[in-house]
Structure formats: C-alpha cells, structure tokens
Amino acid sequence: MSASRPHVPNLREDSVLPSRVKEGGRAILAPVVRLAMALGLTPNSITVIGLGITVVAAVLVGTGWLLVGAALLTAGSLLDAVDGALARATGGATAFGSFLDSTLDRAGEAILYVGIAAWLVASQPEPLWPVLALLVALSGSFLVSYAHARAQGIGLAADVGLAPRTERLVIVIAGVALAGLGFVPGLLVALVALAVLTTATVIQRIWHVWRLSRTAALAKEEN
Amino acid sequence: MSASRPHVPNLREDSVLPSRVKEGGRAILAPVVRLAMALGLTPNSITVIGLGITVVAAVLVGTGWLLVGAALLTAGSLLDAVDGALARATGGATAFGSFLDSTLDRAGEAILYVGIAAWLVASQPEPLWPVLALLVALSGSFLVSYAHARAQGIGLAADVGLAPRTERLVIVIAGVALAGLGFVPGLLVALVALAVLTTATVIQRIWHVWRLSRTAALAKEEN
Numbered sequence: 011m012s013a014s015r016p017h018v019p020n021l022r023e024d025s026v027l028p029s030r031v032k033e034g035g036r037a038i039l040a041p042v043v044r045l046a047m048a049l050g051l052t053p054n055s056i057t058v059i060g061l062g063i064t065v066v067a068a069v070l071v072g073t074g075w076l077l078v079g080a081a082l083l084t085a086g087s088l089l090d091a092v093d094g095a096l097a098r099a100t101g102g103a104t105a106f107g108s109f110l111d112s113t114l115d116r117a118g119e120a121i122l123y124v125g126i127a128a129w130l131v132a133s134q135p136e137p138l139w140p141v142l143a144l145l146v147a148l149s150g151s152f153l154v155s156y157a158h159a160r161a162q163g164i165g166l167a168a169d170v171g172l173a174p175r176t177e178r179l180v181i182v183i184a185g186v187a188l189a190g191l192g193f194v195p196g197l198l199v200a201l202v203a204l205a206v207l208t209t210a211t212v213i214q215r216i217w218h219v220w221r222l223s224r225t226a227a228l229a230k231e232e233n
Numbered sequence: 234m235s236a237s238r239p240h241v242p243n244l245r246e247d248s249v250l251p252s253r254v255k256e257g258g259r260a261i262l263a264p265v266v267r268l269a270m271a272l273g274l275t276p277n278s279i280t281v282i283g284l285g286i287t288v289v290a291a292v293l294v295g296t297g298w299l300l301v302g303a304a305l306l307t308a309g310s311l312l313d314a315v316d317g318a319l320a321r322a323t324g325g326a327t328a329f330g331s332f333l334d335s336t337l338d339r340a341g342e343a344i345l346y347v348g349i350a351a352w353l354v355a356s357q358p359e360p361l362w363p364v365l366a367l368l369v370a371l372s373g374s375f376l377v378s379y380a381h382a383r384a385q386g387i388g389l390a391a392d393v394g395l396a397p398r399t400e401r402l403v404i405v406i407a408g409v410a411l412a413g414l415g416f417v418p419g420l421l422v423a424l425v426a427l428a429v430l431t432t433a434t435v436i437q438r439i440w441h442v443w444r445l446s447r448t449a450a451l452a453k454e455e456n
Contacts, residue, residue, distance in 0.1 A: 105387040106446040113380050113439060120372030127368055131354070131361045138354045141364060145350055148368070149343030152375040157336050159382040164328040216336060223329040 038088065043095045053097040057111045060090045064118035068125030074133065076190030083122065083183050087176075090115065115175060116155055123148040126186065126197070134194070143201040150208025151178055157215040166222045171211035178204060261311065266318045276320040280334045283313045287341035291348030297356065299413030306345065306406050310399075313338065338398065339378055346371040349409065349420070357417070366424040373431025374401055380438040389445045394434035401427060 046056060063086035071079035093111055097103035127144055131137045154173060161168035185200025269279060286309035294302035316334055320326035350367055354360045377396060384391035408423025 104446070104450075105389075106443055109380075109383050109387055109389075109442055109446075110439065112383055113376065113435075116376055116379055117372070117435070120368070120376070124365060124368045124372070128361065128365055131364055137360075138351065141354055142347060142351055145343070145347045145368070145371070148372070149340070149347070149375075152372075152379065153336065153339055153343070156339055156375065156379050156382060157332075159379060159386055160332050160335055163382055163385040164332055166328075166332075212336075212340070216333065219332055220329055223327070223332075227327075 039091055039095050042088070042092050043099055046092060046096050047100065051096070053093040053100075053102060053107050054110055056089065056093040056096060057107070057114055060086055060093065061114045061118050061121075063089065065121055068121045070125075071122070071186055072125035072128035072132075074129060076129070076186050079125070080183050080187040080190055083179070083186070086118075087179050087183070090118075112155070112159070116152060119151055119175075119178070120148065122182065126182075126201075129189075140198050140201060143198065143205050147182075147201050147204035147208060150205055150212060151175075153212040154178075154208050154215065157212055157219070161215070161219045161222075164219075164223070166219055166226075168215040168219050168222075170218045171214050173204070173207040173211045178208070181207075262314055262318050265311070265315050266322055269315060269319050270323065274319070276316040276323075276325060276330050277333055279312065279316040279319060280330070280337050283309055283316065284337045284341050284344075286312065288344055291344045293348075294345070294409055295348035295351035295355075297352060299352070299409050302348070303406050303410040303413055306402070306409070309341075310402050310406070313341075335378070335382070339375060342374055342398075342401070343371065345405065349405075349424075352412075363421050363424065366421065366428050370405075370424050370427035370431060373428055373435060374398075376435040377401075377431050377438065380435055380442070384438070384442045384445075387442075387446070389442055389449075391438040391442050391445075393441045394437050396427070396430040396434045401431070404430075 051059075063082060067079045067082040067086060070076075070082065093107070094103075097107055123144055127141060130140045130144065134140060151173070154171060155175070158168045181200050181204055185197040188194075188196025188200070274282075286305060290302045290305040290309060293299075293305065316330070317326075320330055346367055350364060353363045353367065357363060374396070377394060378398070381391045404423050404427055408420040411417075411419025411423070
C-alpha cells in the first residue's frame with residue numbers, strides 16, 4: 011500500500027475506528043492473499059479488479075440497488091487491502107504499485123460518490139442539501155489524501171486525523187446500506203458526518219505539517 | 234508555488250493553453266507582487282486571502298450572481314499566482330508554503346464546484362446529468378493533482394497532461410460566465426469538457442509514471 015512512504019513516526023493517532031477492528035480485518039485477508047498467490051495474480055491486477063468492483067457497485071447504487079451495492083462495496087474494500095498484503099507477501103512491492111493503488115483508491119472513492127449522487131438527484135424530492143453535503147464529503151476525502159501525499163512530497167508525515175480511508179469507507183457504506191433499508195436520513199447523516207470529519211482532518215493535517223516544518227526549521231537553526 | 238518539487242525534466246508538455254498566454258499573465262503580476270511587498274504581506278497570507286476570495290465567489294455563483302462570481306474568480310486566480318511569485322521575489326519560498334498553497338488550491342477548486350452545484354440543483358429543472366458531469370470534472374481535477382503529488386512522493390515527475398490547473402480554471406470560469414450571460418449550455422459544455430480532459434490527463438499521468446518507473450527499474454538492472 012505504501013511501500014515508498016518514509017518511516018516517520020506519527021505524533022498522534024486519533025482514528026475513530028479501534029485498532030482491534032483493523033487487526034480482525036487483516037486476519038480475514040490471509041486466505042484471500044493465499045488464493046491470489048495460487049492464481050498467480052499480481053498486486054497491480056488486484057488493484058485494477060478492485061476498481062472494477064467499485065464501478066459495478068456505484069452503478070448499482072446509482073440505479074437504486076443500494077443494499078446489493080453496499081454488499082459489493084464491502085467485498086471490494088476487503089479486496090483493496092489484499093493488493094498491499096500480497097505485495098508484501100511476495101516481496102513485489104514497487105513504487106509504481108503504491109502510486110497506482112493510492113491513485114485508483116481515490117478514483118474508486120469518487121466513482122462511488124458519483125453513484126450516490128445519481129441516486130440522490132433521481133430519487134429525492136429536495137436533493138440540494140444532500141448533494142452539497144456529498145460534494146463536501148467527497149472534496150474533504152480527497153483533500154485528506156492530497157494533504158498526506160503533498161506532505162510526503164516535502165518529506166513530512168501527515169498521518170494524523172479522524173477520517174482516514176477505512177473509516178470513511180465504513181461510514182459511507184453504512185449510510186448506503188441504511189438508505190437501502192428505507193432509512194434515507196441515515197445516508198444524509200453519514201454524508202454530513204463525513205463532510206465534518208474530513209474537513210476537520212484536513213485542518214488537522216495542515217496544522218500538523220505546519221508544526222512539523224516549524225520544528226524542522228528550528229532544529230536547523232540550532233545546528 | 235512548488236519550491237520543493239525535484240527538478241526532473243518534463244518528457245512532454247501538451248497543455249491546451251499556449252505558453253504566450255501564461256507569459257502575459259506573469260507580466261500582469263509584477264506590479265501586484267511589488268504592492269504585496271510594500272504592504273508587508275507574506276506569501277502564506279496571500280494564499281489564505283486567495284481562498285477567501287474563492288469562497289465569496291462560490292457563494293455568489295451558488296446564489297445566482299454568476300457574472301460577478303466569474304469576475305471575482307478571475308481576480309482571485311491572478312492573486313493565486315502572486316503568492317509563488319512573491320515567495321520567489323523575497324527568497325521566502327518554504328516547503329510549508331508550497332504545501333499550503335497547493336492544498337488550499339485544491340480546496341478552492343472544490344469550493345467553487347460546490348457553488349456551481351448549488352446553482353445547478355436550485356435553478357435547473359433537470360440537474361441530474363449536469364451534476365454528474367460536475368462531479369466527474371471535480372474528481373478528475375483532484376485526481377490530476379493527486380497523481381502529480383503521489384508521483385512526486387516516489388521521486389517522479391508527472392507534469393504531462395492536457396488539463397493542469399490554469400487551463401481548468403479558464404474553462405470553468407468561461408462556463409460560469411456564459412451561464413451568467415444566459416447561455417446555460419455553455420456551462421454544461423465546460424463541465425463535460427473538464428470531465429473528459431481531466432479523466433484523460435489522469436490516465437496519461439498513470440501511464441507516464443508507469444513508463445518512468447519502468448525506465449528507472451531497467452536502468453537499475455543494467456548497472
């Protein structure tokens with residue numbers, strides 16, 4: 011997933027998902043990774059298959075098959091963790107693989123939001139505020155990742171934040187599933203929560219990078 | 234603007250805007266840079282002021298003041314080039330400044346699209362396809378910048394592409410201005426053009442990074 015990321019220690023880790031849940035997820039992955047190895051799949055081909063699954067799920071969501079879409083997204087998200095695990099298991103982690111994985115992760119997130127927007131505009135009598143919340147949530151998600159990548163580009167780690175990708179996916183999939191069960195406000199709450207959490211995370215990351223670069227500048231002056 | 238970017242030569246430069254137009258823009262900037270220096274403004278404060286102008290313009294666009302919004306956006310875009318020029322002129326270019334500038338550039342782009350979406354949903358009888366085109370254009374714009382930042386993170390330059398930021402801004406401002414003059418299809422054409430151009434640029438950049446990393450890997454094997 012992030013083979014090229016410099017190993018800079020995180021100052022804080024405030025994720026809204028307990029690390030135990032993440033470890034459980036990783037345990038489920040082991041047999042899938044072995045299957046992928048047996049089939050001779052490369053990490054990059056799994057990345058592309060994952061994007062394909064997200065496209066199908068987004069079309070399902072956009073055309074009103076919310077529960078099926080949510081189920082497929084869950085499967086796709088688990089698969090998404092497989093590429094990195096497979097790369098590590100086979101020693102095939104490359105800088106291009108890491109670049110492709112994170113770029114297509116963002117593309118998948120965007121495609122999912124396009125599907126949700128299509129459903130909202132087509133099905134809701136008053137889609138204005140839901141669509142604006144969705145736009146802020148999508149933009150916020152992108153900015154969280156962008157700030158991370160940009161900080162990495164200047165040699166700093168901006169790993170802090172309440173809303174990294176896994177957490178965002180859990181929230182949006184839960185919202186889609188609730189809407190699929192007939193409880194549309196659940197999706198709206200999820201979108202507003204994502205809009206708030208991602209915006210807060212972006213501000214947190216900018217602040218964090220400012221502090222890190224400040225510390226680095228002071229350390230330089232002292233030497 | 235990109236003080237920390239490694240100086241890797243571009244393999245191609247296929248921008249849709251002639252370089253003469255860009256040089257003309259830079260000539261206009263010189264007196265503004267001198268004014269900012271006289272006022273004692275720092276590059277980072279200009280970056281933040283630029284974002285503030287974009288927020289006001291987005292609110293104007295969202296509430297139907299399209300022509301005023303387009304005019305303000307044009308002024309804001311020129312100002313956006315000032316921070317980098319000022320940083321170079323005063324020797325105050327910092328890694329954090331470059332990080333802040335590009336992160337807030339993306340935020341500004343997103344905020345503008347939120348304004349356009351608000352206007353579309355509130356004013357158009359059939360907003361479905363315009364809103365989806367807008368979402369793809371916004372996501373594509375983000376991905377163009379994200380792929381660039383991510384490539385930079387692994388030490389490669391992904392500067393190729395038909396739709397870098399200045400070009401995207403010219404197209405979207407022209408679309409907003411046309412809609413403000415009463416020709417709404419002009420805005421829709423601009424959004425669809427941006428969706429296509431940015432998607433093509435993302436694919437171009439992924440392909441480009443793949444080739445660069447391939448060449449780097451081969452060079453390593455030969456040594």
